[in-house]
Amino acid sequence: MNIRPRRLRRTAALRDLVAETTVDSRALVQPHFVLPGDRDTQPIDAMPGIARMGCEPLLQRVEADLELGIRSVLLFGVGAPKDATGSAGSDPQSPAHRAITRLKAAFGEDLTVIADVCLCTYTDHGHCGLLEGGQVANDPSLPLLARQAVSLAAAGADVIAPSDMMDGRVAAIRQGLDVDGFADRAILSYAVKYASSFYGPFREAADSAPKSVGPRDRKTYQMDWRNRDEALREAELDLAEGADILMVKPALAYLDVIARVADHTGAPIAAYLVSGEYSMIKLMAGAGMAEERELVREHLHAVRRAGARILVTYHARQALAEGWL
Numbered sequence: 001m002n003i004r005p006r007r008l009r010r011t012a013a014l015r016d017l018v019a020e021t022t023v024d025s026r027a028l029v030q031p032h033f034v035l036p037g038d039r040d041t042q043p044i045d046a047m048p049g050i051a052r053m054g055c056e057p058l059l060q061r062v063e064a065d066l067e068l069g070i071r072s073v074l075l076f077g078v079g080a081p082k083d084a085t086g087s088a089g090s091d092p093q094s095p096a097h098r099a100i101t102r103l104k105a106a107f108g109e110d111l112t113v114i115a116d117v118c119l120c121t122y123t124d125h126g127h128c129g130l131l132e133g134g135q136v137a138n139d140p141s142l143p144l145l146a147r148q149a150v151s152l153a154a155a156g157a158d159v160i161a162p163s164d165m166m167d168g169r170v171a172a173i174r175q176g177l178d179v180d181g182f183a184d185r186a187i188l189s190y191a192v193k194y195a196s197s198f199y200g201p202f203r204e205a206a207d208s209a210p211k212s213v214g215p216r217d218r219k220t221y222q223m224d225w226r227n228r229d230e231a232l233r234e235a236e237l238d239l240a241e242g243a244d245i246l247m248v249k250p251a252l253a254y255l256d257v258i259a260r261v262a263d264h265t266g267a268p269i270a271a272y273l274v275s276g277e278y279s280m281i282k283l284m285a286g287a288g289m290a291e292e293r294e295l296v297r298e299h300l301h302a303v304r305r306a307g308a309r310i311l312v313t314y315h316a317r318q319a320l321a322e323g324w325l
């Protein structure tokens, strides 16, 4: 036999030599949930190994993670007071704002701080936009999202990441940032975000599930997972509105979408390996069904192979700390 694909699979070193895909610490973004109490740490039951942290433990953690090579974080403020309009979302004293200011003061340009923009952790109804007449109102939500984005930029965020899925929010945020002197801050838009059940553990972590008023789910604004062409329309729209990086979310069940958006737009693509993907691996590994290291390596490489340049993953720290990559 002339052709034997197995020749290149004979040793680990040979397999490494011909590997088409690599995952590098520079591509990883570690998400964090920030608490109001400076010294608090609260484990998240639905996400083994992940805790909500106040500023002090967060700073220590980020410093240790920088040593490991994690140079980007994505921040979610949790535990702030909730009201109908999510006003704490743009309060400079909110957990997210305070953490951003502290992190940038401590680590400057060594650390890229990405700030999530959305109302769902700040509204008492748990929706990502304003509720009007029992519906999630699109256009009235835009100024609030833009205001939140500007306040996070003022706190020092390098990158603004809107995850709300209101139409036109990238344009509104871009304009808000430019007018207020933050033309240099990038927008990473959750351009292609599906209405997914894989966000379940996150909603426990952030206490952001839709509550008893308004629609029971997010299907009137997040995307229908039966759709693939629609992903291109969403991606093109966000690029036209001024997005610098496009995110597809979740990752594992949407590899076809990541590949298509990457091929068609040529824009930098991020993929979010979401809370349910993380916890699924933890549960499998915990039950002895597979090795966590192998599951994580396969997961990360698959998402890169599909075309994502940036990987947002709760496993970032553990993967580097344990030398899994």
Ligand code: PBG
Pocket: 116, 118, 120, 128, 163, 164, 198, 199, 200, 201, 202, 203, 208, 218, 273, 274, 275, 276
């Ligand atoms: C807020 C937001 C969500 C996630 C990121 N930003 C939850 C949601 O849309 O309900 C999910 C992240 C994860 O599951 O890890 N809109």
